[in-house]
Amino acid sequence: MGDDEDPVDPAEETGWKQVQGDVFRFPPYYPFFCAMVGTGIQLILMVYLTTALSIAGTLYIGRGSVSTAALLVYAMSSFVGGYVSASHYVKQSKGSAWIKTMVLTAGGFSGLCVLVVLLLNMVAVGYNSLAAIPFGTMVVVVLIWVFVSCPLVLAGTLVGRNFSKPFAPPCRVSQIPRQIPEKKWYLQSWVLIPLGGLLPFGSIFIEMYFIFTSFWNYKFYYVYGFVLLVFSILLMVTVCVSIVITYFILNAEDYRWPWTAFLSGASIACYVLLYAIYYFVAKTKMHGLLQTAFYFGQTGMACAGLAAVCGAAGYLGARSFVFRIYGNVKSD
Secondary structure: OOOOOOOOOOOOOOHHHHHOOOOOOOOOOHHHHHHHHHHHHHHHHHHHHHHHHHHHOOOOOOOOHHHHHHHHHHHHOHHHHHHHHHHHOOOOOOOOHHHHHHHHHHHHHHHHHHHHHHHHHHHHHHOOOOOOOOHHHHHHHHHHHHHHHHHHHHHHHHHHHHHOOOOOOOOOOOOOOOOOOOOOHHHOHHHHHHHHOHHHHHHHHHHHHHHHHHHHOOOOOOOHHHHHHHHHHHHHHHHHHHHHHHHHHHHOOOOOHHHHHHHHHHOHHHHHHHHHHHHHHHOOOOOHHHHHHHHHHHHHHHHHHHHHHHHHHHHHHHHHHHHHHHHHHHHO
16 A cells, blocks of 8 residues: 555554654634733743742741732733733634634633632621732732723734734644543553642642641741752652653544643642541641631632743643654654
8 A cells, every 4th residue: 555654664653653744733712722822831930939029138027028029020910821822823813713712811810810809709708807908909809800800811922913923733633532441440541640740649649748737827937048949859750750651542543632741730739639538637627617618619729820930840841841742753
């Protein structure tokens, strides 16, 4: 049988080499996927800059100063989130889907946080609690989002869409998707994704106790440098684990790696949430709707942000790995 491809020894075309014509297909829900990657990179930048300010300055003097600094840094780094999400959209601008990517980047994680804060504020007002955020403060936060964050996301999206390099995969994408063979149970996504969060969670397990104690037992936390080190280790471990999982699924001739790489990194948030439940039951004396709502509402926002951070890091690491190995195949 003749075809347009160069003849290749079938013995050499095994495992991950079999899917080189499909491995660079765009994943489903691509605008949402790009927005999540951009949000994750923006949050990573926020963590590094806020922690650096805490180390160099005196943010620990005021209890709300770190949160205020994180909010301002997140708003000012919105340009990066818009640029990353748009550049990963790789000019696939058939129609106006790039606008959807921009809207999801600007309002996805931010909208979730605003919704949770509003619900918690309603509970606090109902209990006449001092934890209720003043109306003026809420207005200032909304104005920062509207007049600082959203314009910067728009600017970053336009720059990323118009000036980023076009998508140039090392291997040509075939027109017809390849049929995915039956995989063994331990190579299924529902097995690999939860396993992907175990090792990264283990790398931060010890430090989590001190962070939870500082936040919920109202003790000051001063070791910001160690937090920065632990966060860097977390990102490196997440990247390594996502690369290994990506190799496993590619070797099983499954080219649907982007969402698997992202979700395997993001799955650490599930383990952090389970630890938060344990900490709430065993280490705190909280009770009642007010305390329970604030605990799980704020912890849920932190877990959502952690999922975006580790998911983006895992995907970008796996993406670099995929481009490298298939680039070598092309050069061979």
